[in-house]
Every structure is written in C-alpha cells, then in structure tokens.
Amino acid sequence: MKNIKDRFPIFKSHPDLIYLDNAATTQRVDKVDDLLDEFNRKDNATIHRGVYELSAKATARYEQVRSKVAGFLGSDNPNTIAFTKGTTESINVVAHSFIKKRLRAGDNIVVTVMEHHANFVPWQALCKEMGCELRVASLTPEGSIDTLAFERLVDKKTKMVAITHLSNVLGTINPIEQLIETAHAQGAPVLVDAAQGAALYDLDVTKLNYDFLAFSAHKLFGPFGVGILYVNPEYMGDMQPYTLGGGIIQSVSADEVTFQSYPFNLDAGTPNVSGVLGLGAAIDFLNELNRAECISHTHELANRCVVELARVKGIRILGGTQMQRSGIVSFALENIHPHDVSSYLNGDGIAVRAGLHCAQPLHYFMKEPSTIRISFSIYNADNEIDILIDSIKSLKKFWEQ
C-alpha cells in the first residue's frame, strides 16, 4: 500500500491527520476531485434534456457510469443500476417502490440486530404501516449472525430479507451467500446493504445472487450525494417511481400519466450528474487497486488494533476474536465517555467516531450505551495504531490524576 496516501489530497492539507473514521466516509481520491473540477469548469450540463453538444456529452458519460457500475458488480446489464442520493435512499426505494405493494397483513420482513438505522427503520415503519411483523435476527456473543436462529425466522410469509454485508460497528463480515440461500429457499428476495463493503470486497452478483444491493459513492473514495441501487432483472419490471416529477415520464395528459421503466423511472428531477461522473472515476480507481491486498492491509491493521487495545486496562472491545472482522473495531473505555475519548484523540490529530453510529438496536443488544469506533482504510498505516494507543494511555493518565 506504499504511496497510496499521496493519491488523497486531504493529507496534503492535513499532513498529520490520522483519519480513522472511514466507516463514516472515506477520503476523496485525486482522480475524483480532478474529474469533478474539470466537469464543473468545462463540461457542465444536465442530461437527457438538451440536444446540444454539452448535454449530449454529459448524457453519454452518465450512462457510461451505469455500465461501469454494472460491470463492477459483475452484471452485463447496465439497466440493473439506478442512481439515488445514497444507500439510505436506495433502501427506501426498495421498501416503497417494490415491496410495499406485495405486503399483506401477517407477512414478515427479516432483518438483523446489527443493521444500520438505514436498513432497519424503513422496514420497521413499513411493517407497522402494513400490519406485518419485523423479525430481527440475533447475534452470537461473538458478534456474528446466529445463522441457525436466522434460518428459523425466514418462512413462507417472509416477503423480504434485508441484511448488511458488513456491520458498521462490529466490523463483522456476514456470510451473505449462506443467508441469501436461506432466504431464497423460502422464496424471499434479499436486499444487501453494501455501504461498508462495496469499496474493497467482491460483491459479484453472479457469485452472490442477491436481488437488491445498496451502497454509496462517498464510501468508495468518491463524492457525497450519490447512491447506487442494483435490482435483479427479475424484479426490474416491478419497480415503481419513488419521487414523482419530470425526467421519468413516458406521457402525461390532464387525466393520465405513464412512466418510463426502471431504472429511468427513478431519475425524477435533475440528477446529480457531476456526482455520478465522480462515482465513475472512483470505480476506475477501485479497478486500479489490488483489492485483495487492500483487504488484507485493513484486516491486519484492525487485528493488530484489537490486540493492542486489549492490552489497555479498562477497554471492552465489541465482538470476539472468532468472528470474521473487517477493518472496523469498536470499543468502550471504562469510566471515560466515548465523546471525551474522541475529543482527547482529536488533540493528537486522530479522527474517530464516538456515539451510537446509527446502530441503536445493536448497542442495546450489546448493552453498551455508546462506543468509540476505529475504521481503517487503504491509506492508514501501522504506526497510526501506535499513536492511537499512546494517546489513549495518556488520556487515562490525565483522567486518573
């Protein structure tokens, strides 16, 4: 991973920054910044509207990104991909534009207790509205999904299974292939929240066989404000518009309206054209990387971080040593609140996340009121762990004075 940090302009502005909040957002790679800058200065125009050159060019580039994202997921059909505002909107689209009309009172939706609120609350609200049951799969004490308990929850009344690929708090990598098989055996479609894993892990649809996949550009070293939704071709015809307005219309009269088909029925209003092009540049960057090497780099950092943290008295690490951990480690420090820890670490130039990380059900389950989260990415280095541990030790000393 030598020299990779040089590709990220933020570290030129903040040379001493130790950025350990990659699960919240990754830093933007130079390629994305360059593209956004160039588009804004030289090529700015919206898509699918004008027949002038700038607009036609923007439209072609926008549609090329659709193909690029499909290819990134192993699909040869660009129309499986829709662009949204983010992972959250992608999940809400599936809840409201796909599954809602299929639900009947007495049906159920299965999620896990480790879901981010984005993949929990939309299903919870929908179940309440439609008289359905939200079934929440539990975890082992290690922090992995209890797959046997999960199997018992999925039945013929299950109309959707919504699971995260990778926990944004515990860092657990879930056996989604197995969970998808379990759901499909009962005829239930599966949505995978891939916000945390899409940058580095192989989420090839031909291998994993998910039905819906949601993730965000800003966690792929890309820009804010762009989400991706993959829809299995089998369900594309069932996808209804989510936001109504211009850009998605087949024809409108005073009495009637007909819409374009998926994915073009999700592009109401003027889309985030520059953001989508920035996503394309981010995917180009990901394709340049040796992703297996990136994964082992972040895993090694997280594993060493766990070992070093465990040596500090009074630290409780979420999740056990047996679970499959990615680059995320969350912990609590006895007698010192996570926000106080985070403020102190900030004094040493270390950026971490403190709080509930939009995962309250998980924190209730783990009986932790709040935690500190360390999340590594490709530009983090081993010596940053030493600085982190020294800073925590020095905080403990200051606190106990």
Next chain:
Amino acid sequence: MKKDEFKKLYNQEVLKRNKRPYNFDADEEADVVIEAYNPLCGDKFNLYLNKEDSDIKSAHFHGFGCALSKASTSLLMELIEGRNKTEIVALCHSFLEAVDSGSSKRLQNEVQKVFAEMKNFEGRVDCVTLSWKALYDKMKNDED
C-alpha cells in the same frame, strides 16, 4: 481542539464533578421527572425534582453522558435546590444565553462561568447545555 485546549476544557471543575457528581442517583419517588436526551450521541439523563410549596426541595439526576454533560448537570442540580420555578427559568435562561453569546460577564456563579466559556469548543456545546435546555423547556412550557 489541541491537547492544551482539551486540558483547559476538562478543567478541575469538570473532572471533579464528573467523578463525584452531585445527587447522582435515581429518585423514583420524585414529583417531577424530566428527560434530557441527545439522540445524536445517546447521552441521556433523568432529572428528578421534589417540590416543597413552590420551591425545588431536592434535585437528583441519573443516566449516561460525557464528562461535560455530567459535570454541567451536576452543577445545575446544585444550583436549583431551594429555588422556585421563576428563579430557575431565569437561571437557565441566563446560562444558555451566556453560552450562546460567549459572554459570561453577567453570570453570578464562578463555576457557571467556567461552563459558559465552553462555547469556544465547537461540537461540545450541546453537552454542556443538555440538561439546562431540557429543564428550561419544561419549566417555561409549564409557565406559559
């Protein structure tokens, strides 16, 4: 926030009250229970108030929060005992105003001044004002 600024923010008043907060227990028999909650960070305290005539006879609190919110709530509990609703509304108002404006000149209590100066520490103001706001909102609403 640099390390020396952190140490200035987490001064002796804060650390002392964080370690030994005033009346830090759940008084389940209290006349009034007010929840002070910040959904963004999860900090949550219950304020337990007992009245005698129009005065607050005793004020206890319990829950989970950072050193700043805990110490600041501890001071609030100390200050409101023996005061009536109008006085408490005025007390909270002057404190919240001082934090908001960054000027603590008009505050009477020296420790309160220390907390009011936390305006200068971005991102942590909500911690200091958490319980003051909850108490002010409740008492002001009851008054209106």
